[in-house]
Amino acid sequence: MTENSGNIKESLEEFVKQALQSYAEAQGVTLPKMTILIERPKVKEFGDFASNAAMQTVKIFKKNPMEIAEGIKERIPPSPLIGEISIAKPGFINFRLNPAASGIALKTILAQGADFGRVNVGNGKKVLIEFMSANPTGPLHIGHARNAILGDSIARILNAAGYAVTREYYYNDAGVQMKNLGLSLQARYRQALGEDVPFPEDGYQGDYMKEIAQMLVAEKGDSLKSTQETxxxxxxxxxxxxxxxxxxxxxxxxxxxxxxxxxxxxxxxKVDRALDRLAQQGMLYEKDGATWLRSEQFGDEKDRVVIKSDGEKTYIMPDIAYHQDKFERGYDILINVLGGDHHGYVPRLKAGVQALGFDAARLHCIVFQMVTLLKDGEQIKLSTRAGKFITLKNAIDELGADVVRFFFLMRGADSQMTFDWQLAKDHSMNNPVFYVQYAHARCCSLFKKAEEMGITWLGVEQGDPALLALEEEQTVIKTLERYPEMVRLAAETMEPHHITVYLCELAGAFHTLFTSGTKDETKRFLRPDEPALTQARMTLVAALRQVLANGLNLIGISPMEKM
Incomplete structure (x- = not known):
């Protein structure tokens, strides 16, 4: 990889890798297969990037890490990317970038356009992600959105990281809940026909059941009035x-x-076929009239009943059969997005997968914490059965899809989340999604203003990045250049919140730069008296606009052109 590839971090990693190999050859040492990492120091004084390759290889070379670091440093070739290389105890190799690196980053962003940030982590591996999967017993409430948005965003990010992703919704239309749903509609249907019938104790009480009953009356009249079968x-x-x-x-x-x-x-x-396979693998036994799965030997806390003494299959058996079907469809990686109430279920599901003879390491279960809704200062509990909830449709209609999506991606899956309704409704810079979208809209407005002033952006080749010397400008550029790293991180961890956190940081860097121009005219983006500087700053804005758009599109949110 060369400095022309555009990903500065990857280029530096390649330089260090080649220098390390050269040093090893000079020492008569054969290097084992290893990963060389370049990190961004938390302390600015240590430069822009740092490598701990010398400390990684102390046991290989049997030398002081400072000596190894010096040997690696001497073999790193000159590059327009690198301004200075220094060694720091106990053996870090620190890099300070050349201002020319800014130009390479901006050119790369604008040359790659919508593809900037795409990385090839997956190498085309096939992924099946199952998410949402709410039972069809009632309208979705706002709490369901966390599963849906988390799963969809992971799918989008994995696609951008080189995986071939399939999205799947698995719904329970065979259990006790569905029987209760049928009993609920039967009662509402007969009530709609004027009968005085009791409502089931475990029925679904929301008004939506009355609406469905009216639809059934309109379609079937009273033809089902005497039907006992649900x-x-x-x-x-x-x-x-x-x-x-x-x-x-x-x-x-x-x-x-x-x-x-x-x-x-x-x-x-398929359920019976999965049972047969478990039996053939010797994974079932009889006890107390029931059939048990030997799940404890695969890390579950105890063995599990799969067929009760009355012959009825337990709820885990269809799930085991479903996962056998998933594996047999030829996916390399399976991902399940599950609510916090399923946390204890993961070990028994993985045990079932292993009992079938599949590799449980290929099954990733992402368990997210449940949602608390805060509205008008009051916490609202979300219950489908009691019919007390704010529907997802109402939330989308009142807040907008962009706001709902962004808010549910602001925290890691394993973090508790309170959805603040009032903040979500706020159309000010206090609202994080507004804050990010406004940054993109500001970029668009700057180009519109330039047109009104008779200024034409001549393209990236005409903007000298060396003129972008302000600390605020360099902060924006260095943040822009990190975007592919954030996509990679979000893909490897399956945590989309890394993208929202990054977008807020990038928007903040831009808003700071923009505001400084309102106080100091030398920092304004459009300066007719400084055409070369104006061209350079317009190039910066163009790159910023592109990365903001890429990041927002990645998580399914609209980049706004005006607000």
Whole structure:
């Protein structure tokens, strides 16, 4: 990799790797396979980048790390990227960049355009990410959005990191909850026809059940009045609710490649086939009239019942069968996005996967903490069964999809989250998504203002980056250059919040620079009396606009051109 590749960090890593190899050859040493990392020092005085390669190889060379560092330093070739290389105890190799590096970074951003930030971590590996997967028992409430947005954003980031990603929604249409759904609709249907019938104790009480009942009356009249079997009611309600869920997902910019029904596993014999495989592997035994899975030997806290003494399969068996189906479809990596209430479920699911003979390391379970809604100073509990919730549709209609998406990505999955409704409604710089989108809109407005002033940006080749000498300008440039690293980090950790944190930092650096120009005219972006400087600053704004757009698009949020 050379300085012309545009990723400065990767270029420096390559320089150090080659220098280390040269030093090893001079010492008559064969290097083992190893990863050479370049990091950004937390202390600015140590330069822009640092390598600990010398300390990594102390046992290999059997020398003082300072001596090794000096040997590596001497073999790093001259480069327009590097202004200075220094050695610091106990053996760090510190790099201070040449101002020319700014120009390389800006040119790379503008040359790659919408592709800037894409990295090849995945090498085309096939990934199946299952997320959302709420049971079709009622409209989605705002708490469901964390799963949906987290899963979709991980999928987007993995796509940008070179993986081939498939999104899947798995829904339970075969359990007790669905039976209760059918009983609920049956009662509301008969009530809509004027009958005085009791509502099931475990039924779904929201007004949406009354609305579905009215739809059923409109379609079927009273033809189902005497029907005792609930399956027709269950199917009608589930079909309608799945359509509502899909509409909510599309409103958030989320599209699933597959909708997978639990009932299909039973219908197609896949649950029985998974049981047969477990039996063939010697993973089942009988006790107390029930059939047990030997899950404890795979790290679960105890063995699990898979068939109860009455012959009914437990809820884990369809999940094991579903994951057998996933593995058999040929995916390299499986990802499940699960709510915090599933935390204890992960070990038994992984045990089931191992009992089938599959590699559980290929299954990644991302467990996120549940959401608390804060509205008008009051915490609102979210319950589908009690019918007390703010629907996701209402949240999207009132707040906007961009706000909902960004807010649910501001914290790591394992962090508790309070969704502050009032802050989400605030159209000021206090609102993080407004703060970032406004930075992009400001970039667009600067180009519009330049046009009004008769200033034409002549392109990246006409803007001399050496003129961008202000500390605030250099801060923006160095933050821009980090974007591919943040995409890589978000992909490797499967944590999209790294992107929102980065975008807020980048927007903050730009707003600081912009504000400084309102106080000091020499720092303004558009200066007709300084055409060369104006061209350089417009190049900076163009690159900034591109990276903000790339980052926002990556997590499914609109880059606004005016606000």
């Amino acid at each position: 399956q027709a009611f269950t199917q009608f309600a589930a079909d309608h609710i799945i359509k509502l869920i899909d509409a909510d997902m599309r409103a958030l910019g989320i599209y699933f490649d597959n909708w997978f029904s639990e009932a299909s596993l039973h219908k197609n014999g």
